[in-house]
Every structure is written in structure tokens, then in C-alpha cells.
Amino acid sequence: MKRRFTEKCRKLHLGVRPRLFFALISLTLLSMVVLWVFQIRLLGYFYEREKFSEIEELAGTLSALVGDEAFASQVQTSAEEHGVCVCVFRIENDPADSSKKIAARVADAEGNNDCMIHHAPEEQLSRIYDKVKENGGVYDRRMEFHKDLAANDENFRVPGFHHRGTLINAIHARLLTVDGQEYLMILDTKLTPVDAVVKTLEVQFSWIMMALLIAAFLVTMLTSHMIAKPLTAITEKAKGLAKGDYTPDFSGKGYREVQELADALNYAAAEIGTTDRLQKELIANISHDLRTPLTMIKGYSEMMRDIPGENSPENVQAIIDETTRLSELVNDLMDLSKLQSGMQKITPTVFDLSATVQDTMQRYETLIHHQGYRIEFSSQSGEALVKADRTMILQVIYNLINNAVNYTGDSKCVTVTQTVHDGRVRLSVADDGDGIPPEKIPDIWDRYYRVDKVHNRSVIGTGLGLSIVKNILEAHSAAYGVESAVGVGSVFWFELPVWDEEEK
Numbered sequence: 428m429k430r431r432f433t434e435k436c437r438k439l440h441l442g443v444r445p446r447l448f449f450a451l452i453s454l455t456l457l458s459m460v461v462l463w464v465f466q467i468r469l470l471g472y473f474y475e476r477e478k479f480s481e482i483e484e485l486a487g488t489l490s491a492l493v494g495d496e497a498f499a500s501q502v503q504t505s506a507e508e509h510g511v512c513v514c515v516f517r518i519e520n521d522p523a524d525s526s527k528k529i530a531a532r533v534a535d536a537e538g539n540n541d542c543m544i545h546h547a548p549e550e551q552l553s554r555i556y557d558k559v560k561e562n563g564g565v566y567d568r569r570m571e572f573h574k575d576l577a578a579n580d581e582n583f584r585v586p587g588f589h590h591r592g593t594l595i596n597a598i599h600a601r602l603l604t605v606d607g608q609e610y611l612m613i614l615d616t617k618l619t620p621v622d623a624v625v626k627t628l629e630v631q632f633s634w635i636m637m638a639l640l641i642a643a644f645l646v647t648m649l650t651s652h653m654i655a656k657p658l659t660a661i662t663e664k665a666k667g668l669a670k671g672d673y674t675p676d677f678s679g680k681g682y683r684e685v686q687e688l689a690d691a692l693n694y695a696a697a698e699i700g701t702t703d704r705l706q707k708e709l710i711a712n713i714s715h716d717l718r719t720p721l722t723m724i725k726g727y728s729e730m731m732r733d734i735p736g737e738n739s740p741e742n743v744q745a746i747i748d749e750t751t752r753l754s755e756l757v758n759d760l761m762d763l764s765k766l767q768s769g770m771q772k773i774t775p776t777v778f779d780l781s782a783t784v785q786d787t788m789q790r791y792e793t794l795i796h797h798q799g800y801r802i803e804f805s806s807q808s809g810e811a812l813v814k815a816d817r818t819m820i821l822q823v824i825y826n827l828i829n830n831a832v833n834y835t836g837d838s839k840c841v842t843v844t845q846t847v848h849d850g851r852v853r854l855s856v857a858d859d860g861d862g863i864p865p866e867k868i869p870d871i872w873d874r875y876y877r878v879d880k881v882h883n884r885s886v887i888g889t890g891l892g893l894s895i896v897k898n899i900l901e902a903h904s905a906a907y908g909v910e911s912a913v914g915v916g917s918v919f920w921f922e923l924p925v926w927d928e929e930e931k
């Protein structure tokens with residue numbers, strides 16, 4: 428029901444004020460209805476129930492004392508204390524008249540002037556006795572007497588009794604047997620009519636209801652203003668986000684939820700701002716990276732077309748190299764977007780990590796021979812079987828070695844080390860380049876991030892390599908990291924569990 432109400436509100440585009448008003452008014456009305464039913468409608472019922480249980484309880488207490496010496500005086504005291512009339516009769520069958528059963532009064536106390544038991548003829552008392560018998564020993568009766576004494580109860584008539592108005596009494600009768608002797612105990616208490624009280628309460632209720640409705644209205648106005656004001660301010664600011672203003676200055680004054688919303692929006696604005704900036708940088712970098720090889724390809728091709736004798740294998744190789752660079756860049760972009768969209772699924776196979784490293788190193792043959800680079804691989808463990816997506820891990824190793832080659836120092840030396848510890852194989856790629864400043868380390872794994880903002884053709888890169896590495900390793904739940912010191916160099920590493928035959 429609550430959901431239906433919320434949906435209706437949403438359809439009607441109701442703001443917080445009318446919603447709150449409806450909620451408070453409904454709550455007020457509901458409380459009033461509950462109070463009205465219990466406090467007014469059922470007042471008489473609860474009052475009479477209470478009175479009956481009071482005399483029943485008293486009857487119970489007195490029953491235990493029948494036969495005691497102090498019984499009569501005890502009855503007297505209790506009757507006066509509670510404003511109740513009590514009569515206790517000994518029951519004996521009259522051999523002459525079988526209908527006459529009530530013998531002498533054993534105890535008698537009149538704590539209430541309007542008692543009818545004391546005015547009831549013996550015949551009436553016998554009838555009560557019969558009723559108690561019929562009922563299994565206990566009989567409760569609500570009696571109403573009117574001015575003209577017209578009996579409203581055929582079983583109960585009290586001819587000698589006079590009263591000026593309407594009188595209502597509660598009667599509780601019970602049979603007791605003490606030492607083989609049967610007794611009839613009757614208690615009578617007056618029930619005050621609750622009509623006058625109910626009328627007063629009804630008038631009071633209408634005033635209370637009015638006061639509560641006004642209070643609900645005022646509380647709604649105040650609270651909705653308190654709730655809506657900071658939200659409206661945030662909404663106004665949020666419109667700026669759509670227009671490209673990513674300055675995170677959402678203010679969370681008001682209450683906790685608004686503070687949380689403002690914090691979340693500030694965080695989102697900062698993140699979108701960073702991504703937006705990095706994306707613009709990437710476009711600038713990619714355009715530069717695409718344009719350079721394209722210009723070279725165009726230049727070489729035109730030269731080969733126009734100048735006789737320039738159609739040499741070296742020039743063709745230059746075109747091929749630039750084309751390779753281009754496709755690498757495009758492939759990087761494709762890989763990252765596939766990894767991040769979850770389209771690239773992992774296909775795990777068992778393979779030897781050292782062999783994979785050696786395969787990767789073969790790609791650097793030309794670099795090693797022609798440009799004097801040194802890429803050393805040392806493995807303490809020899810073969811190290813792992814279960815992972817070989818193509819992806821190859822890409823990780825390739826990216827790490829590529830970065831080490833790109834950023835290494837004058838020594839032109841890169842060291843790849845494989846170690847095995849506690850069932851995990853760790854591959855580290857170390858260089859002795861400039862290293863990465865500690866404050867920049869957390870950012871290098873972000874896509875498009877490059878420590879050196881100035882685009883430098885001598886260092887080939889798009890800022891995507893480490894982001895691809897991170898995505899692949901996280902997809903494998905593999906640990907990874909970097910230790911780097913400015914002026915000393917960097918060590919990039921990752922770990923994979925050693926393949927356990929028995930795990931299969």
C-alpha cells in the first residue's frame with residue numbers, strides 16, 4: 428500500500444511538502460480514530476469489565492475466609508473499603524417447600540446505598556441461586572433499574588426497591604462449599620453511567636483534533652522547508668555538472684543525508700572532472716601519436732613514388748614499422764575498452780610462465796641488437812606452471828617490459844626476475860630509470876595517466892599500458908604493485924598462484 432502511495436505521488440510529481448503533509452495528517456487521523464475507539468467508544472465497556480473483575484477478586488478473597496470467626500467483620504471492612512454490598516447465605520433445603528433453599532444470612536454488609544440485593548425478596552435470591560447453579564457455580568449480571576421500576580429482566584424483580592433515576596448495578600454471585608455446607612455469596616456494586624464523561628471527552632477530542640491538525644500543518648511547513656532547501660540548492664548546482672562545470676563545491680549544510688549526497692556529488696564531480704581532463708589529454712596524445720606515423724608513412728610513400736631509386740627495402744621497413752606502431756596504439760585502445768566493458772572473457776590454460784617471458788623477450792631482439800639494450804631474465808625456480816589466460820598475461824609482461832625499456836636509464840638495462848614463494852610465482856620487471864615520485868604512484872594505473880604531461884615522442888606511450896595491466900591482473904584476482912624511487916628506478920611486479928596438479 429505504501430508503495431502504491433509512493434508511486435501515485437511520483438506520478439503526480441508531488442513534492443516533499445504535500446507528501447509530508449499527507450503523511451502527518453494520516454498519522455494524526457489514525458491516532459485520533461484509535462484514541463476515539465478506545466477512550467470514548469469502549470470506555471463504558473472497559474469500565475464495567477474493570478468493575479466486574481474488582482468484585483470478582485474481592486469475592487475470591489472473601490471466599491477463602493468463610494467459616495472463620497472473623498468472617499463477618501472481615502466482610503464488613505472489605506465492603507466499606509470497596510463500596511460494595513456483600514451478602515452470604517447458608518443454603519439448606521426446606522423439607523416442607525422444596526423451592527425454598529436460602530436459609531440464614533451468615534454475613535451481611537452494605538457498603539453501597541443503592542444495593543438491590545438487600546431489597547431482593549427471598550424468592551428472587553432463590554432465583555439467583557438457581558442461575559449460579561446453572562452456570563456452574565459463578566454468575567455475573569449487569570442490572571439496569573429504571574425510575575418506574577419496570578423490570579427489564581424477567582428473572583430479576585425487586586418490588587420493594589425505589590430509585591429516582593436509572594441505576595445500573597454489577598452483581599457477582601458464587602457458590603461455596605465449606606466443610607460440606609453450601610453457601611451463596613452475592614456482591615453488588617454500583618456502575619456509574621459514563622455517558623456524561625463520554626460527552627465531555629468528545630468535546631475535548633474535537634478540540635484536540637483541531638489543535639493536532641494545525642500542529643501537523645505547521646510541522647509540515649517547517650520540516651519540508653528544512654528538507655527541501657538544501658536539496659534545491661544541490662539540484663541547482665548539479666545542473667552545472669551537465670553543462671561541464673565539474674568544480675566540486677556542493678555544500679552539505681542541513682542534515683546528514685544532504686551531507687552524504689553533497690560528498691557523493693563532490694566525489695563524482697572530481698572524478699568526472701579528472702576523467703574528462705585525462706580524456707582530453709588522451710585525445711591530444713592519440714592525435715599526436717596517430718598523426719606522426721601517418722605523416723611518416725605518407726612521406727615515405729610519396730618519396731618512393733616520386734624519386735627513382737628510393738624504393739629501397741629500408742624505406743619499406745620504415746613504413747612497416749610506423750604501421751606497426753599505429754596498429755599497436757589502436758589495439759591498446761580496443762583491448763582496454765573490451766576489458767573495461769567486460770567483453771573480453773578470461774580463458775584460463777595451464778602454461779609455463781618462464782617460457783612466456785622468454786617468448787616476450789624475443790620481440791626485443793632487434794632492440795637488443797641494434798640499439799644496445801640489455802634485457803636479462805633470471806629465474807630461481809626454472810619452470811613455473813600457472814593457470815591463467817596466456818594471451819592476457821603475455822600482454823601484461825609485454826607492457827611491463829615495454830615500459831621498463833622506455834623509461835630505463837642510460838644503462839639501457841632491464842631485469843626480469845622470477846621467484847617462487849609460498850605457492851606463488853612472482854614476476855618482477857626492474858629498470859634503473861628516473862623512477863616515479865611517490866605521490867604519483869597511485870595514479871599511474873589510471874587510464875590516460877602519464878607522469879610526464881609533456882608529450883615526448885622519444886618515449887612511446889599512450890597512458891593505457893598500465894591500465895590494461897591493472898584490468899587484466901584484477902580480472903585474474905592477482906596481486907600486483909610497484910616499488911619505485913626517484914633517481915634509482917622502478918620495479919613493477921605481479922603474482923600468480925603456482926598451478927597445483929591436485930587442484931584440477
Ligand code: ADP
Pocket residue numbers: 830831834835858860861862863871876877878879887888889890891892893894917
Ligand atoms: P605509457 O604508455 O605512457 O607508458 P602506461 O600506462 O604504461 O602509459 O604508464 C603510465 C605512466 O606511468 C607512464 O606515462 C609513466 O609516467 C609511468 N611509468 C610506467 N612505467 C614506468 C617505469 N618503468 N619507470 C618510470 N615511470 C613509469
